[in-house]
Amino acid sequence: MSAVTRTFMFMSALAAAAACTKAGEGDKAAGAAASPRDAVLDAWKANKLAPSAMAPATVAFAKDCQAGSVAGIDAMLCSFASVSEAKSAEDQGLAWVGSATGASQARGQVLIMLADRKKADPSGRTINQLLKLAPNEPFR
Amino acid sequence: MLVALAALGSAGPADAAVKQVRYVGIHPIPASEGGGICYIEGPHVHIFEASDRLQYRDHRGANYFVGDPVAYGYDGQRYVYRGHHPIHVDAVVGDDVPDDEFCYIDGPHYHSFAPPEGPEFKVSGDAYFYVGDPPRAYVEARPRMVRINAEYQPLVYERPVVTVDPPAGWIGARAEFVTPAVVVEPPRAGVRVEAVAPEPSVRAGVGIGIGVGVAAGIGIGIGAGTVVRERPVIVHERPVIVHERPVIVHERPVIVHERPVIVRERPVVVRERPVVVHERPVVRERVEVQHKTMVDDRPHAAGHHR
16 A cells, blocks of 8 residues: 555545534534533523523522523523522522512523513513423433 | 512622512412513512412412403413312422312303313313312301402403303202302291202303392192192392402501701800990080180179179
């Protein structure tokens, strides 16, 4: 086998490996979310409830939180290590809701806090939809 | 029920002075807060109270609405019930805390949920009829809870129409669960009075009331063996509808603003005005002068005496 042939085969193998890697990433972007919080956000986006850019937020009762807004409603999503931890933080999440109509409910390992501080959702339909769209299964 | 938010700290942008009120499931929004229906099905909070206690039950510290949401503008999925029935709240809201409450609305009405499948409900004419055995708690609370019907009486909305006969065993047709609606005086001699207290009136669209039918048969004996029976006189009394409106007393806190009494003591300035004594000069000298002049002007008469 000549040097030219070996070089060609090596380059072909590299190209094939790169193609496989790209295909894998594409599948992940189209389907599975990277985290429990992303799964919630993806579910909202899929139903035309695109949230604003979620920014890291600090609260006393959770470590991994991001806050933004969806359809005029303030939203905070905190990820927990387990479903039970997220569930047990529901009451503390109501403190973040404060003096507004809102909810604090666990969906899997994610605690979803929603607060209608701008009174954008007087009937609560949007809050209800956001809560129902969020996947409730434990993230794997 | 009330979540004091006094210790929020840095948890969020909340107003520490406001109290949250917990709800679970859909419910009417008070007119003072805009009216209509809140469609949040799960646990949530508002910053207004559930003022009408007859229409709410407590479920794990949250207010659960047991009334007819259509009366307040609900436009979602609805199911027709007739008469009193249990509500398995845990099944409706989807949690695992058993909680059976009762709806005391007479006649056809709506709810946003269907009952769980089982023998305690029968479906007839697309309406659910409760045919189970109610617990003692239902019977005990009924005198107080049936007042909810007075609250629905003035509400104008499209009520369901149920024209089918209720199935056997329906709670509304069982004598032990029908409230006596009329007091009949003891029969007098020769007069036989039959009083029938039928099931509550359930005519949809007319309202909710208690129908009372009184059938009176009179038998009169004349002579021996001759009996003249008059036809029974059937008196249909109109439903007795009692409008009992809840008396809601809003106790507003009396806030007394005690304003500090500021006493400003103004310095007393005593200005001592100098006493100026104008001493007027005594013009004695002038008088003397005048006197002297007068003396001088007199003519001399000394020579005449001599």
